[in-house]
Amino acid sequence: MKQIVVVGGGPAGLMAAGQAAQRGLSVTLLEGQPRPARKLLLTGKGRCNVTNAADLSGLIENVPRNPKFLYAAFSAFSAQDTMAFFEARGVPLKVERGNRVFPQSDRAADIADALIRFAKQAGVTFRQEKAAALCVSQGKISGVRLISGAILPADGVILATGGRSYPATGSTGDGYRMAREVGHTLTPQRPSLVPFEVREADCAELQGLSLRNVGLRIAEAGCEKPVWQAQGELLFTHFGLSGPLILRASADLSEIGQKDFVAAIDLKPALSPEQLDARLLREIASSPNRQYANLLASLLPAKLIPVFVARVGIPPDCRAHALTRAQRSETAGLLKQLSFHLTGYRPYAEAVVTRGGVAVGEVEPGTMRSKRVAGLSFAGELLDVDGYTGGFNLQIAFSTGYLAGNCIGNGEELS
Ligand SMILES: Cc1cc2nc3c(=O)[nH]c(=O)nc-3n(C[C@H](O)[C@H](O)[C@H](O)COP(=O)(O)OP(=O)(O)OC[C@H]3O[C@@H](n4cnc5c(N)ncnc54)[C@H](O)[C@@H]3O)c2cc1C
Structure with missing residues (x-):
């Protein structure tokens, strides 16, 4: 069976890992923190503005950078799909001013728990460990090197390590370095929504x-x-x-x-x-x-x-x-x-998101696969896309995670 490693257990990584596992792939999720989705618990002041009940054009309009890149991802997994996903997993939602969607319980933990449950039930293996680097051999992913020095072999890797904002939650920007080391271009990063x-x-x-x-x-x-x-x-x-x-x-x-x-x-x-x-x-x-x-x-x-x-x-x-x-x-x-x-x-420690990241020109918008390294895909805030406040950043994480999880291993690159 194809071995997939997802690096980062935030909303993008959890969605990607669960989707890939549902397709019968063997998926290991690496998360550096003792608990996945730590940042998610802080979102919406602890209430989690999980998405925005906007249509496709409404989502696109609220992404100031590289909105067109997200067209396929938002089409594949829309805001309505996000809402159906959580409601089907026992988290009733409500729509507030400006189409902002929250769990009825006003508890971000309900969203985080539903995502973790989804990935676990799909068969994802959770491993608390930090990835140090991607292993590439002859232009193709071969594994992930862990902080301990051990190599985790992989046919495919989804990099979903988030940005640099609120680094205390585990999002320290590791993925930018890992992507650059294997030949990806990074656009300059800076704090945004800050x-x-x-x-x-x-x-x-x-x-x-x-x-x-x-x-x-x-x-x-x-x-x-x-x-x-x-x-x-x-x-x-x-x-x-x-x-x-x-x-x-x-x-x-x-x-x-x-x-x-x-x-x-x-x-x-x-x-x-x-x-x-x-x-x-x-x-x-x-x-x-x-x-x-x-x-x-x-x-x-x-x-x-x-x-x-x-x-x-x-x-x-x-x-x-x-x-x-x-x-x-x-x-x-x-x-x-x-x-x-x-x-x-103000510094990253106070920024809601990071602006800049993995240049989207080197990533296939319809699959989230790298155009540079076979077997590598991206999801979430690590990419050079960011949204305004209102639930758009989590929707980016869910849509890109969904696409990455559903497309990894589909193409020639893993055969
Ligand atoms: C205070 C705050 C409030 C917010 N509120 C909202 C909101 O209400 N609505 C909204 O839409 N957006 C909100 N956002 C933005 C949203 O939380 C992020 O855009 C979203 O979490 C990005 O998801 P992600 O999975 O890409 O990355 P992250 O959520 O950052 O997750 C990345 C994960 O990767 C792990 N990781 C990093 N490096 C490694 C490594 N080397 N090895 C293993 N694991 C690693 C991290 O520990 C982390 O768990 C908020 C952000 C903040 C800071």
């Missing part, structure tokens, strides 16, 4: 403040034209900016920290500067003796007021009626544009 660090020290004073429905424009310093803009929710942290808007921007922008980018937060996106001035005048007319800082209380969350006052440079005890036209204009201007210089991405 917060930004900022230069301004006053950001730390805003730590924990979450702003809903703000506008965000990111532009190179001195440039009017934004390279990125959107509206949504933003969170201040002790080092910089986070929240859904920022994570999305981090997936789209590639030169943060290399060029001087400025993020301008529009605190009142529904109002033009003129409308804001009119609002200020109404506030002033209603209580002219109010101090400036109190006037701002009707416009801003309390935590933001000291930072705002310090930045605008108007004395906080200035009486509302004494505000000059120029001071009103400065206030409206800062409400429309509270700026922070972006100095870099």
Whole structure:
């Protein structure tokens, strides 16, 4: 019987291993951690946003890098297939805002357990050991060298070691090196779906403040034209900016920290500067003796007021009626544009995914097989594909894992 080794017991590796074993192949799953799918337990803040109930075009639209490569994988195993897979294995699901799919139990462990059960019932042998390198002989996979030095012979290997994010879960980026050593090209990697660090020290004073429905424009310093803009929710942290808007921007922008980018937060996106001035005048007319800082209380969350006052440079005890036209204009201007210089991405330890990886041009999209090494296939985040938040990254893992497990050993390469 053909011997298949799957390296990595995350969602991609478990799906691939189970699918291959169901086809009658002899499958060993190597996982470096004592328990497979450790990262999966952290997903969706412990609730696991297992997929997104989108159609094929919806999935493709939410993959900023190399979406076309995933067309065949998403077609072979769609979001609806993912949902049917888990429901059939005793995990009822629910669909929330933005088509995000979660287990009804809100327990990521239910998803992880169902995947592990699936692989075990299909006949996969689990082995807790780390792979050190791929063994290739005459352009064809012959086995996997383990950390212990022992060689595990194999007719086929599926590499599913994940990316570099949250390395404490076991995803330390080993697979990138293993793929490169056997001749695969890697595109540069960096953290993605990750917060930004900022230069301004006053950001730390805003730590924990979450702003809903703000506008965000990111532009190179001195440039009017934004390279990125959107509206949504933003969170201040002790080092910089986070929240859904920022994570999305981090997936789209590639030169943060290399060029001087400025993020301008529009605190009142529904109002033009003129409308804001009119609002200020109404506030002033209603209580002219109010101090400036109190006037701002009707416009801003309390935590933001000291930072705002310090930045605008108007004395906080200035009486509302004494505000000059120029001071009103400065206030409206800062409400429309509270700026922070972006100095870099936060590290992999805080990134939801890794951007970059095994170049997809060297992998067959319809099978996940390597075009370079016979008997080698890839699945999951290790590939140079990544999705936005919303369940798309796990769907990538399931779809590519499904295809890899169903196609390994199908072709000429193992005969
Ligand atoms: C905090 C957090 C929350 C997330 N939430 C979501 C979410 O809600 N929805 C969503 O779609 N995505 C989410 N993601 C992203 C998603 O978890 C990943 O994209 C997905 O887990 C990738 O699956 P994978 O199987 O390719 O890799 P991984 O899940 O990283 O699994 C790779 C496995 O390989 C093992 N391994 C690595 N090297 C070796 C080696 N040398 N030998 C043996 N084993 C090895 C690792 O121990 C690991 O278990 C989240 C990520 C994080 C960090």
